[in-house]
Amino acid sequence: MVRVRFAPSPTGALHIGGVRTALYNYLLARQQGGTFILRIEDTDQGRYVPGAEDYIIESLRWVGVIPDEGVGFGGDEGPYRQSDRKEIYQKYAHELVQRGHAYYAFDTPLELENRRQAEEHFTYNHLTRSALINSLTIGEEVSKRRIATGESFVIRLKVMPGRSIHIQDLIRGDVVFESSELDDKVLLKADGMPTYHLANIVDDHLMRITHVIRGEEWLPSTAHHVLLYEGFGWEATMPKFSHLPLIMKPFGNGKLSKRDGAKFGIPVFPLAWKGETAEESFDGFREVGFLPGAVVNFLALLGWHPGGDEDIFSMEELIQLFSIEHIGKGGARFDYEKAKSFNQKYIHAMDDAALATLVRPLVEAKGYQVSDAFLSRAISLMKERVTFLTDFVETGYYLFEPVRVYDEETLQKRWNGDIAAVFAELTEKFATFDLFKAPDLEEAVKAFIQEKGMKPGDILPLLRIALVGTMKGPAVFETAEVLGREETVARLKRMMDNQSVKS
RNA sequence: GGUCCGUUCGUCUAGGGGUUAGGACACGUCCCUUUCACGGAUGAAACACGGGUUCGAUUCCCGUACGGACUACCA
Incomplete structure (x- = not known):
């Protein structure tokens, strides 16, 4: 049974890349008749942002990527908020120390910071740990005593050198890391909270996750994750990994970031986010006027394609067609023009x-x-x-309220005394039509124009401007019909008034 | 710097040892339309480079270049 999870951190608005990750997880779960879980990774109390959790949930609902289990969705494997699982991680962290795969470390952040200042590329690893303050150097007994007195400590993964760690990534194939290159990652922080690495492995195991589909930024730390599974003796049920290509900035270099939205004037979040300041507030696809189906379609194709020439897919079709094997490897540039075109197509349909x-x-x-x-x-x-x-x-405000501005350039070019007289007469005519239907109007108006010895081009553009103010707009007679006789006549009169004031 | 990942039209991509390298977005031209758009037709536009392997490489392998991610008691 497939069990996948989307595990965002509630540090602010959920960026569109996160939505894509959630979507891919969801597609796999739905297709395989599996379970899609929403887990909130709020282990960094310093970065917690109130409201972010609700935002994430509302975003997923909007795009139709609905979790089966998780914060706000129930389920039997909870709690699904990591801050509510603190004791669980502590228990496992200490267990890992017992098993000899982790150790207590007492070096303060300041001390380590100083080391980094002094040494160009200092890392806490198998080479340096013997010269640092930890249970490996000061002994188990002393460590226990220091902890008992309330001294703060962290638990670090004890990475043994000399091994090649192979990861069978479903997208990238065999990826190898040398254990001697890996650092001794902190597993449990001084505040008693786990780091991502520990929490992620413990939860994925406890929640019986079968597939981890996440961003490529996690690939480098996956070797540590494998070591953790081994350390706990959970190799047999270790999930399969798939690292998604990143979504890149629409212009320039690098991955798409929160700031790019404001920078390029495009939404990079599903929903608007109201921060403390205007600087911290962002537009959302929903508020800009996107249809969720269009956003899903666009996002699905950013890094994946089922093959063939088709590119419009409903959620149902995506579920049916999705496959991890067809996920691309290279980063995909966020192309807003393409997103817009999907939206337009979805609206038309x-x-x-x-x-x-x-x-x-x-x-x-x-x-x-x-x-x-x-x-x-x-x-x-x-x-x-x-x-x-x-x-x-x-754009279409003029269907709901009077014209705000007239296209003066066109007016200047076409409006003159003769036209004004004809126009007045035409206005009278409009007031008398029985049937106010586009085809009838067209026929009558064109006949009238001919009768006056004029060309359609002399009158129609002006008629259009009177009705909607601009040369860009729906068919004139259709517009007149929708507006109705009263409003149409009113608008014609209003423009004549407007023109006479000027002359 | 180190580690890892990647590279088909401008962009998203299909394809895969022998193809006129296909589609979509954007762009050009034309048709439709006395507007704009939609729609239709059409055009320009790509296998990063260098070595192999092979009868034959865009496709497989190795380098190079370029791009990216990671390198926190953040996720």
């Missing part, structure tokens, strides 16, 4: 009614009040020209 339920809250947030019928017509009018849900009320 959605029917008006479904779209209306998503757009209505945006409409109401702007203070507009519209009927379902009107909203649905407005949506079908704008649908082909929006990228984001928010475009319906931003």
